Amino acid sequence: MERAELAELLIEAGDAEREALLREHCAFIDLELAHKLKKIGQDAWRTDPSRCVQAAQVLISLNAQSNDPEISGLANWAGGIAALVEGQMELALSRLDAAETTFLSLQKDHTAAETQLAKTIALAMLGRYDEAVECGLRARQVFLAYNDQMEAGRIENNIGNLFFRRDRYHEAEKFQSMARERFVILNNQAQLAIINNCLANTHALLHKFDSAEALYHEAVQQAETAGLYVTLAEIEGNIGNFTLLQGRYNLALDYLERARRRYASLAMPHQSAIAEQEIADAYLELNLAPEAAEIYERVAPKFAALGMRAEEARALAFHARAAIILGEIDKAHTLLGKAAALYVVEGNDAGVALVNLTEAQLYYSQQNCAAAYESTIKAEPAFAAAGATRRLMFARWLRGEAARCQGAADEAFGVLKGLLNEPESERQPDIAARCLTSLGLLASAAGDQDSAERSFKNSVELIEALRAPLPAEEFRAAFFSDKLVPYNELVRLSLDQGRVSEALTFVESGRSRALADTLLGNLNPQLRPQDEFEAGLLRESGALREELNYLYNQVNRPLGEVMDNQSDTTTLHREIRQREDKLLEITRQLQHRSKQTTASVESFALAELQNDLATATALVEYTTLDEELIAFVVTDEDVNVVRALGTESDIADEVAQVRFQIDTLRFGARNIRKHLPTLTDRVRKHLQTLHDHLLHPIEPLIGGRRLVIAPHRTLHYLPFQALHDGETYLIERREVSYVPSALVLQQCLSRPKRKLDNALLLGVADQHIPHVREEINAVNRIIPTALPLLDEDATVEALRKHAPNVDVLHLACHGQFRADNPLFSSLRLSDGWFTVRDAYDLGLKSPLVILSACETGLNAVAPGEELIGLARGFFSAGAPTILLSLWTVDDEATADLMASFYTDLARTNSPATALRSAQRKILREKPHPFFWSPFAVFGRW
Numbered sequence: 001m002e003r004a005e006l007a008e009l010l011i012e013a014g015d016a017e018r019e020a021l022l023r024e025h026c027a028f029i030d031l032e033l034a035h036k037l038k039k040i041g042q043d044a045w046r047t048d049p050s051r052c053v054q055a056a057q058v059l060i061s062l063n064a065q066s067n068d069p070e071i072s073g074l075a076n077w078a079g080g081i082a083a084l085v086e087g088q089m090e091l092a093l094s095r096l097d098a099a100e101t102t103f104l105s106l107q108k109d110h111t112a113a114e115t116q117l118a119k120t121i122a123l124a125m126l127g128r129y130d131e132a133v134e135c136g137l138r139a140r141q142v143f144l145a146y147n148d149q150m151e152a153g154r155i156e157n158n159i160g161n162l163f164f165r166r167d168r169y170h171e172a173e174k175f176q177s178m179a180r181e182r183f184v185i186l187n188n189q190a191q192l193a194i195i196n197n198c199l200a201n202t203h204a205l206l207h208k209f210d211s212a213e214a215l216y217h218e219a220v221q222q223a224e225t226a227g228l229y230v231t232l233a234e235i236e237g238n239i240g241n242f243t244l245l246q247g248r249y250n251l252a253l254d255y256l257e258r259a260r261r262r263y264a265s266l267a268m269p270h271q272s273a274i275a276e277q278e279i280a281d282a283y284l285e286l287n288l289a290p291e292a293a294e295i296y297e298r299v300a301p302k303f304a305a306l307g308m309r310a311e312e313a314r315a316l317a318f319h320a321r322a323a324i325i326l327g328e329i330d331k332a333h334t335l336l337g338k339a340a341a342l343y344v345v346e347g348n349d350a351g352v353a354l355v356n357l358t359e360a361q362l363y364y365s366q367q368n369c370a371a372a373y374e375s376t377i378k379a380e381p382a383f384a385a386a387g388a389t390r391r392l393m394f395a396r397w398l399r400g401e402a403a404r405c406q407g408a409a410d411e412a413f414g415v416l417k418g419l420l421n422e423p424e425s426e427r428q429p430d431i432a433a434r435c436l437t438s439l440g441l442l443a444s445a446a447g448d449q450d451s452a453e454r455s456f457k458n459s460v461e462l463i464e465a466l467r468a469p470l471p472a473e474e475f476r477a478a479f480f481s482d483k484l485v486p487y488n489e490l491v492r493l494s495l496d497q498g499r500v501s502e503a504l505t506f507v508e509s510g511r512s513r514a515l516a517d518t519l520l521g522n523l524n525p526q527l528r529p530q531d532e533f534e535a536g537l538l539r540e541s542g543a544l545r546e547e548l549n550y551l552y553n554q555v556n557r558p559l560g561e562v563m564d565n566q567s568d569t570t571t572l573h574r575e576i577r578q579r580e581d582k583l584l585e586i587t588r589q590l591q592h593r594s595k596q597t598t599a600s601v602e603s604f605a606l607a608e609l610q611n612d613l614a615t616a617t618a619l620v621e622y623t624t625l626d627e628e629l630i631a632f633v634v635t636d637e638d639v640n641v642v643r644a645l646g647t648e649s650d651i652a653d654e655v656a657q658v659r660f661q662i663d664t665l666r667f668g669a670r671n672i673r674k675h676l677p678t679l680t681d682r683v684r685k686h687l688q689t690l691h692d693h694l695l696h697p698i699e700p701l702i703g704g705r706r707l708v709i710a711p712h713r714t715l716h717y718l719p720f721q722a723l724h725d726g727e728t729y730l731i732e733r734r735e736v737s738y739v740p741s742a743l744v745l746q747q748c749l750s751r752p753k754r755k756l757d758n759a760l761l762l763g764v765a766d767q768h769i770p771h772v773r774e775e776i777n778a779v780n781r782i783i784p785t786a787l788p789l790l791d792e793d794a795t796v797e798a799l800r801k802h803a804p805n806v807d808v809l810h811l812a813c814h815g816q817f818r819a820d821n822p823l824f825s826s827l828r829l830s831d832g833w834f835t836v837r838d839a840y841d842l843g844l845k846s847p848l849v850i851l852s853a854c855e856t857g858l859n860a861v862a863p864g865e866e867l868i869g870l871a872r873g874f875f876s877a878g879a880p881t882i883l884l885s886l887w888t889v890d891d892e893a894t895a896d897l898m899a900s901f902y903t904d905l906a907r908t909n910s911p912a913t914a915l916r917s918a919q920r921k922i923l924r925e926k927p928h929p930f931f932w933s934p935f936a937v938f939g940r941w
Contacts, residue, residue, distance in 0.1 A: 003028055007036045010058045011051065018058065022065060034062055034071040041078045045085065056082035073102035073111075081118050092122040113142035114151060120158040132162050150191070153182035157195050164202055172202050180569055184556060196569020203571065218540070233262035237275060244282050245390055247430045249479070250469040252282050257592035261533055270306050273299040277315055279592075284318060285430070286470070287478040289325035291588070294581075296322060310351070313342035317354050324362050332362055350391075353382035357395050364402060373402035389424060393431050401438045413442055433462040437486050444489065453493050456486040460509070472591035473514035473523050477866040484510050492625055501606055501639045504632045504742075507623050508604050511710075512740040514866055518876045519747035525840040525876050527590050534593075537586050544583045548824075549832035551576045556814075556828070580824055587837070604743040610636045612749045617941070618702045619742060621710035622694075624648050629712070631694070633701045634742070640701050646693040652714040654693075657686045659717060659887075665930040666888050680928045684724050687929070691723035695730065706735035706912065706941060710742060716867065719886055719936065721919065722929040729929075731919050735912045737937040740867050740875075748880035748939040754847050756909060759786035759808035762794040764830050768854075771895040772812045775852065778899040779810060782906055786810075795831045800842065808848045809879075812898075815853030815870070822868035827853055839873030847940070848911055849879040852898055854888040871938055881911050881941075885934045893931040897922050912941035 041055030080095035103112035123132035160175035240256035260275035280295035296319035303312035316339035343351030360375035383392035400415035440455030487510035494503035661683035765772035900918035922932035
């Protein structure tokens with residue numbers, strides 16, 4: 001038995017069982033076991049206090065059977081923390097003092113100082129503040145002497161809290177700010193949560209957000225002819241609901257937004273709540289489940305307070321639908337139970353049927369098709385009696401689909417075909433598309449490939465017609481996310497019949513479509529006000545951006561810089577998220593009524609693509625069918641498919657291993673780099689495994705061509721240029737670049753290719769990237785006509801002013817990818833943070849954007865291969881070629897790489913060629929892929 005396992009057993013055991021375990025495993029009663037128990041207790045201090053107390057009790061029992069003084073010290077330390085948890089402050093001080101004395105006698109002054117973290121809290125609770133401060137400062141000196149940033153931060157937090165308790169907020173802010181900066185650098189989320197909570201208390205008492213609160217609740221009240229406003233609001237709301245039932249989502253969003261605005265101006269809270277709920281219903285149809293759920297969560301209590309029982313029940317039932325999409329099954333059951341009770345009180349049979357139908361959706365999501373079938377049977381009679389045609393049709397589709405997945409093919413066919421034959425189905429194109437997909441799956445299972453293909457193609461046609469008019473890329477991408485089945489099935493059918501080119505066309509039809517729409521001009525991501533109300537929304541969004549810049553700077557202060565104001569990181573992040581959510585809400589609100597080109601994206605032109613690739617380039621586009629990873633290989637000569645490259649899950653595991661090995665250097669201390677040869681061998685093994693799966697089977701089809709890769713899901717996080725064949729890296733054999741899809745590549749290649757004569761170079765150095773100035777100066781020497789703007793001159797305004805007029809835009813600054821909120825991934829300029837959506841407004845004419853920063857190439861990969869990150873923003877702004885990084889880069893290596901890159905770029909005018917040359921140079925000097933392979937060219941090579 002391992003000591004870690006024994007420690008867990010001892011903590012979970014009762015007194016008698018614990019004593020028996022200690023007797024049975026007496027050989028394990030040693031210092032190693034004691035340290036494991038102490039760590040368990042310490043980790044549980046703020047997460048599971050009872051576990052902390054149990055760990056202390058075990059240590060005390062362990063100490064009774066040991067003569068080791070260090071175990072005695074650990075037992076007293078853990079016992080002191082347990083006493084603190086239980087509110088026994090004097091006992092805590094006694095045990096902590098005993099622990100400190102023991103560790104000092106053992107000449108373990110750092111460990112002795114660690115005991116004082118808990119002691120300062122006990123002293124504070126006893127009101128012994130001066131003694132507590134003295135104790136904390138003494139411990140802090142020890143931690144700083146050992147360069148222990150973690151413990152120094154923890155004690156500074158405690159000292160800050162001592163000043164806070166005495167209402168000395170600026171002094172509290174000073175120490176808490178220092179602590180926060182240490183934890184930000186360490187990226188310790190647990191400690192950040194603690195410190196941010198403390199900083200929030202101080203920040204609130206410094207009255208920093210009074211004006212912000214006023215702005216959040218500010219609303220523009222429009223005045224028009226008395227009485228007409230209400231009438232227009234009612235009409236607009238009704239039109240919105242009507243068009244939503246027809247699947248005309250763009251008109252639904254437009255009219256529902258008009259109604260909401262009018263009700264808001266009339267100060268009619270119950271009608272405003274209804275209008276919001278109706279917008280949430282539209283969001284639900286578009287698969288914007290988190291946004292819909294947030295609205296239902298907000299309006300349901302309003303209905304309850306107003307006694308609007310039916311509206312409350314409906315909000316609860318629809319919220320349950322959103323919860324199902326989000327995978328919150330228990331929450332969905334709870335919401336449905338509440339909704340059903342309200343509908344019963346209301347005597348609303350159709351409402352109870354709505355609950356039954358939603359339960360059917362829940363069961364179907366869990367693949368419990370029998371239960372789903374039974375729930376639809378319960379729902380249909382009430383819908384029929386009430387004349388609820390759309391709900392009845394949806395219930396019938398779900399009954400047919402549930403029958404299909406149970407193997408009752410004849411029944412399923414009869415239900416689904418009968419539903420499609422009804423004239424009413426033409427007015428419900430979304431339900432018709434579902435029926436066609438289900439019928440296609442039935443035909444495919446029966447071996448009737450021709451009927452299956454017709455059904456899937458008809459389904460796709462309806463989906464495209466529904467999708468095309470949607471007014472924003474967020475709506476189009478979300479709508480598409482659960483409608484990929486007919487596209488994937490058409491890929492499968494085409495491949496089964498040897499129609500490889502057609503299969504690739506169907507892959508492209510379901511890939512990065514919203515981004516392609518933007519590049520084709522069918523979507524305009526820029527926000528422009530249509531009236532004074534929208535101008536007010538833009539002003540509000542501007543104020544929110546200013547506040548976010550302030551808050552981002554608070555969270556990302558450089559080490560040693562004292563904050564102007566104090567706040568707790570937990571609260572800071574909450575404040576940030578609230579503002580980000582509000583900003584996204586305003587953005588959606590502005591997009592509800594935006595006018596877009598409704599032309600749908602045509603299939604990409606394969607012959608044109610092959611002509612563009614010419615003899616020197618090959619495109620490899622990866623995708624999956626079920627779990628099978630496959631690759632389409634396009635050259636000027638042919639289109640091939642290579643199958644069975646591995647399972648998606650296995651490949652994902654290997655990619656995760658590569659990223660882990662990369663992060664070893666990314667987050668590791670300097671002494672880890674002493675082991676670079678060993679670390680290089682480790683990562684190379686995984687890169688070779690991936691090469692064997694992903695590239696070895698297709699390289700005979702590529703020959704000596706450069707490689708353009710369209711990744712799939714987790715492959716977006718893999719540096720293909722670093723794949724290793726056992727002898728060389730891929731970059732040593734050929735150029736490599738990336739694209740989200742072949743259609744996006746075609747759009748990038750269609751942009752005019754210009755000579756790279758002038759450049760805008762913006763650089764903001766900090767302690768993490770001190771070589772930025774060297775990088776910018778080196779580039780400026782290569783491009784003498786460039787405009788270099790460093791540090792305080794590298795502002796957002798300067799970027800907006802100069803970027804549209806240059807051939808090269810180079811940004812060397814701190815960047816961050818926000819996995820929790822990808823649209824807020826950003827670059828840090830001297831006066832603020834530049835986000836994905838900010839990039840949309842640049843209006844670039846430059847053929848090359850270079851983001852020499854951390855993680856600029858990371859993207860969230862949404863269904864349909866929609867990439868959401870900085871790359872999307874700059875593509876949408878007009879850049880056909882972007883150079884990005886896949887992880888936090890080594891600053892010194894990046895400076896060298898950029899100097900080499902620009903030297904070759906001036907000679908070749910090809911970013912991919914220049915990057916390859918630069919990476920090979922760094923590779924010879926620093927072989928680990930962490931140093932040379934983070935950068936990649938996206939778009940035109």
